[in-house]
Structures are given as C-alpha cells and as structure tokens.
Amino acid sequence: MEAVFSGHVHNVFVGVHEKTKYYILPSTSFVRPEYSELQVVAPGEEFGRNDTAKLGYFIVKVFTGRHEIVPIRTYGEISIHPETTDKDLLLLTDCKVWMLGVSLRQGWGRRVELAVDGLDEFKRKEAYRDGLLIALLELGVTLLRVPLADLANADVRRRLSDFVRLGFGFTVYSLDSPDEHVLTTIAAHGALLENWELIFPEHSILRAAESVRIAQSVFKGKLFISPVVPLKKDVADKNIFQHFASHGFSVEQTVKAKKLLSTVNDNSHRVGLTFRVSPWDDHLTTLSEIDRQVKDHKLINLQMPRLNEGKCFDDEKKLEKFIINVYKTSRTMQNSTVFLDTFVDNDRGYYPRIGLLDRRLNPRKAFHALKSVSQQLSQQI
Numbered sequence: 001m002e003a004v005f006s007g008h009v010h011n012v013f014v015g016v017h018e019k020t021k022y023y024i025l026p027s028t029s030f031v032r033p034e035y036s037e038l039q040v041v042a043p044g045e046e047f048g049r050n051d052t053a054k055l056g057y058f059i060v061k062v063f064t065g066r067h068e069i070v071p072i073r074t075y076g077e078i079s080i081h082p083e084t085t086d087k088d089l090l091l092l093t094d095c096k097v098w099m100l101g102v103s104l105r106q107g108w109g110r111r112v113e114l115a116v117d118g119l120d121e122f123k124r125k126e127a128y129r130d131g132l133l134i135a136l137l138e139l140g141v142t143l144l145r146v147p148l149a150d151l152a153n154a155d156v157r158r159r160l161s162d163f164v165r166l167g168f169g170f171t172v173y174s175l176d177s178p179d180e181h182v183l184t185t186i187a188a189h190g191a192l193l194e195n196w197e198l199i200f201p202e203h204s205i206l207r208a209a210e211s212v213r214i215a216q217s218v219f220k221g222k223l224f225i226s227p228v229v230p231l232k233k234d235v236a237d238k239n240i241f242q243h244f245a246s247h248g249f250s251v252e253q254t255v256k257a258k259k260l261l262s263t264v265n266d267n268s269h270r271v272g273l274t275f276r277v278s279p280w281d282d283h284l285t286t287l288s289e290i291d292r293q294v295k296d297h298k299l300i301n302l303q304m305p306r307l308n309e310g311k312c313f314d315d316e317k318k319l320e321k322f323i324i325n326v327y328k329t330s331r332t333m334q335n336s337t338v339f340l341d342t343f344v345d346n347d348r349g350y351y352p353r354i355g356l357l358d359r360r361l362n363p364r365k366a367f368h369a370l371k372s373v374s375q376q377l378s379q380q381i
C-alpha cells in the first residue's frame with residue numbers, strides 16, 4: 001500500500017513504515033492542547049487549542065506510482081476568499097517551485113514524550129515535531145543541511161531515513177579531517193546523503209586533498225571543502241572581537257578557494273566549495289559575485305540578518321524583503337545550492353533573531369512571502 005490517510009487526532013503527523021506513508025491530517029476546527037508539549041515555548045491561545053496556524057487540510061495529487069501532498073493552512077476560516085476561483089487554487093498548488101535549502105539548527109529528529117494526561121491517562125505517548133515537516137512540504141523545501149551527529153545518532157537517523165523516503169535530500173557537515181568514527185558512520189549510512197561538507201580549521205586546510213581522498217573511499221556523493229572563519233576576521237566593526245566561529249570561503253577568497261580546489265579535484269566533478277555570505281555583507285552583490293567567479297558546483301551558507309550577540313533582530317518587514325531578494329537572485333545562479341542558516345527562530349543564546357518559522361513552528365510573514373514569490377515565478381516559466 002502506498003499511503004494511508006487518517007484523522008480525528010487534531011494534530012498533523014507523518015510516518016513511514018516499510019513501503020507505506022502514513023498521514024494524520026490536520027484538524028479544521030481545533031488542536032488538541034496536549035500537543036503543545038511538542039513546542040519549546042509556552043502554549044498559545046486557549047492553552048494551544050486555538051493554534052489556528054495548524055488548522056487546515058491536504059490536497060493530494062495522485063500520479064502513476066506516486067503521490068504528492070500539498071498542505072493548505074486555513075487559519076480557522078471556513079471558506080476561501082470570495083474572489084478566489086477553483087483555477088486560482090489549482091495554480092497555487094500545481095506548479096513545481098525552485099526553492100532554497102535550509103539548515104536545521106534546532107533538534108528535529110527525536111520523538112518528544114507527551115504528558116500522561118487527558119485522553120491518554122494510562123500510557124505515555126511519543127511524537128515527532130512534524131510541524132517542521134509540514135512547513136517544509138508546504139514551502140517546497142527539499143534540501144536540508146544538518147551536522148554529522150544527526151546521521152550518527154540512531155534515533156535521529158531513523159527519522160532522517162523517513163525524510164529521504166519523503167523526497168528530501170541531506171547535506172551533512174563535519175569538522176577537520178574525518179577520523180575512524182566519522183568514516184565508519186559514513187561508510188554505513190552515507191547512502192542516505194547527497195553531500196558531505198568537510199570543514200577545516202585554518203591550520204589543516206592544506207591537508208584537504210588527503211582528507212578528500214580518504215572521504216571518497218567511503219562516500220559516493222559530492223564532497224565540499226569549507227574553511228573555519230577565524231574569529232577575529234568575522235565582524236563588521238573591526239574594533240570588536242568576534243567570539244563565534246563560522247565557516248565558508250568569503251567572496252574575497254575566491255582565487256584562493258579555486259586554487260585549493262584545483263589541487264583536490266580529480267575531474268570527477270564530485271568535489272566543490274562552500275562559500276559564505278555573512279550578515280555584514282551586501283548579500284545580493286556577494287551572491288552575484290560568487291556566481292560570476294565560480295562556475296563549479298558550490299554550496300552557499302547564507303547567514304540571515306542579525307544585530308549583535310545580545311540584541312534580537314525581529315524586524316519582520318526587513319526579513320521579508322531580504323528573503324524575497326535572496327530568492328530572486330539565487331534563482332539566477334548556476335551550479336549553486338543556497339542554504340538559509342535560520343529557518344526557525346533563534347530565540348535564545350547568542351545573536352537572537354527571527355527566522356521563517358516561530359518556535360511553535362508556525363509561519364512568519366517571510367515564510368508566506370517566499371511561498372508567494374516562488375509560486376509566482378514558477379508559473380512564469
């Protein structure tokens with residue numbers, strides 16, 4: 001059986017077992033409040049029951065041997081806009097969109113224990129935070145970037161495997177030359193991956209060629225080389241010391257990066273470079289310049305807007321404009337995969353900033369703006 005659809009749970013979940021995909025549909029009326037336990041912030045209105053961003057339905061497109069789901073959020077409305085025709089609705093859900101990739105910073109692949117209470121007084125249930133999955137499906141994101149630890153952890157790897165079967169492609173990243181543990185993990189589970197990013201501290205990047213050769217002995221996907229950005233070099237104000245590391249070649253290092261790649265590449269086109277657009281860069285100019293100078297396939301770590309390590313960036317209008325412009329520019333780039341570094345709000349820790357989803361995994365304005373512009377441009381092709 002290809003798929004099973006069910007409901008009456010009042011929260012959306014997606015599972016995979018053997019050859020079958022299982023979908024528990026979203027509610028159109030209310031959310032069971034105990035599922036607020038899946039969030040890392042306090043429940044919203046009516047203790048989570050009136051979380052209207054989680055209300056909706058699926059459109060299911062059926063093809064020979066496969067199917068696709070299109071999540072539609074209703075926000076509690078009982079009818080579509082009076083001026084919206086059936087044709088308009090089909091246009092919104094029937095086009096294939098080109099989409100950016102996203103880095104998953106927060107944990108995403110572990111089950112959460114729910115409280116023994118209410119409708120489940122005699123057992124403890126576990127559930128995934130599938131609000132993230134539904135948002136990815138809704139937006140059309142298929143490219144995900146995670147640390148190697150997610151592949152090494154058996155519980156998270158199980159969910160990663162589910163995501164692969166649902167159509168997602170993964171890039172993992174690891175630091176320094178791969179040791180025996182890393183090589184064993186990749187050898188055993190690397191078939192789940194599309195790309196592997198090798199990030200090198202400045203003192204060891206000259207050993208990249210040897211590390212790539214070793215990595216290729218266990219991994220058949222694409223490899224990408226990336227440097228750790230020295231702490232003191234990653235800051236807009238040169239008088240301030242930067243405490244936090246990042247990675248990726250800057251646009252100013254293009255010549256150096258291409259020279260390094262020439263010592264590594266074996267003409268198999270299985271090795272590329274990772275570049276970085278920092279929050280302090282002119283992001284559109286930097287993206288265009290990287291694309292102009294580097295024709296080989298490349299990953300781009302696009303860091304989202306932020307202020308300083310103790311002040312939150314929460315300007316939704318600026319983020320909306322940023323996302324739209326980045327999307328339009330990225331569509332024109334060749335042999336490039338752009339990863340947004342903050343898909344979900346970073347609301348604690350350093351450099352707090354909003355993303356495309358809040359911590360209840362509900363869309364922000366930038367999410368809807370990106371969804372809208374991607375659909376509009378895809379319909380023009």
